[in-house]
Amino acid sequence: MVCYPLHYTVIMHGGLCLGLAAGCLVAGFMNSLMETIITFRLLLCHRVINHFAYETLAVLWLVCVDIYFNKVMVVASVFLVIMLPCSLVLFSYGHIVVAILRICSTQRCGKASGTCASHLTVVCMYFGATIFTYLGPRSAFSVEKEKMVALFYAVGAPMLNPLIYSLRNKEVMAALSKFLEKFRDKG
Template identity: 40%
Template sequence: MDKENYTAVTEFFLIGLSHYPSLQISLYALCLVMYLVIILGNSILIIISIQDPRLHTPMYFFLGNLSFLDICYTSSSIPPMLVNFMSVRKSISFTGCALQMVISLGMGCTECVLLAVMAFDRYVAICNPLRYTIIMNKGLCVQMATWTWASGFLYSLLLTLLAMMRPFCNNIIDHLTCEILALLKLICGDISLNVFVMTVGNFFFLVFPLLLIFFSYVFILSTILRINSSEGRKKAFSTCSAHLTVVILFYGSALFMYMKPQSKDTKTSDELIGLSYGIVTPMLNPIIYSLRNKEVKQGVEKLLTRKLYLRKI
């Protein structure tokens, strides 16, 4: 494409769902409520995992990482989205768009790997219970968490730089946020390098972790089925059911978003699924873990009882 068709971009306009003003008002109220639930629910999980000595285990260490990740991920996208819902101009600066993309991509990739790490933790706990504390020692847990965060952000930084350094034909993003797939549609010229890097990233951050989760649960299920007592099988399965539910919710929407064939036009269904991927799943994570884990329930009850006691004093 000729150079005169390139646009010098200093800001982007986010026009996702702008053709449905009544829907935007409803989404504003819904997203605000869901964001408050995300902050409250995940903050409670982090607090009880720190304060309750019974929860000082690898499983809750990674769960605390997941809760902190969900808070950061949604905080990078929901507040600007709420502002845009009520704004007439619906713009975001070039730098703000790049920063939002780095954070959201980094958090999404980190969560993919973190869920695989949590599956490995459950595999060791159920398939090698006698060696669990030796294998999943504090040093290994910290290293795994560090590499999980680092790999996600390095990849997102690379993908964002490759996208933002290219010339744009226009600055109108047909999406609610600075989403990488929507932004790539604005680039003038060849994006084969961007597509190649994203394809490789999809394998390492979507397919490969999902395979690790799948094989971990194959071994976990075979071990559970060999347990003689029904009470033992129920207890073993209950420790995995919450994680498995989160995996299905997260990977279901993520695979739909990033593995399906892309078209030039953004459909309303894609934007709504993007909302599910970016808001609904982080909101449900603490609820799922609270309902499925007896220790979390007890930790929440203990925290609330302490708060009520202090308030009476």
């Protein structure tokens, strides 16, 4: 769609948007349901989760039976819910970069690449932390490190998302500059 911006309304019609949203909701629900069912069937040795949120991996650390099947299901889930969307996003950004390189004007190229860079920063922060959590090396594992990375992808990346996008807005930047000038004048 990036390559055909004038066709956006034809390509992304209401039915397609509704179908994509419904597909995401159904896939998320089915993934959560599957992980919940296979996790709650396990025998737990401990009752305290050393984590700030319910994470499948945090619960699996409490189990005192073989969890091979659960690990296989987590890897399958990671592929479908994390790696597949991440690959599609990166594939899309590859097309965006090619489209940007075709632009002749330096000003338009700079603006487009700036927008693309801010989007890609948020995508890399979220997917990078998530992939590290679920596919990272277990040799570097520590409960505290795991909690920090999970906190980053669950709270940090979504919180930075509006900040990064709003700083691209001229009015927001002007208001921020005025605020910083007032703050600087008082100091």
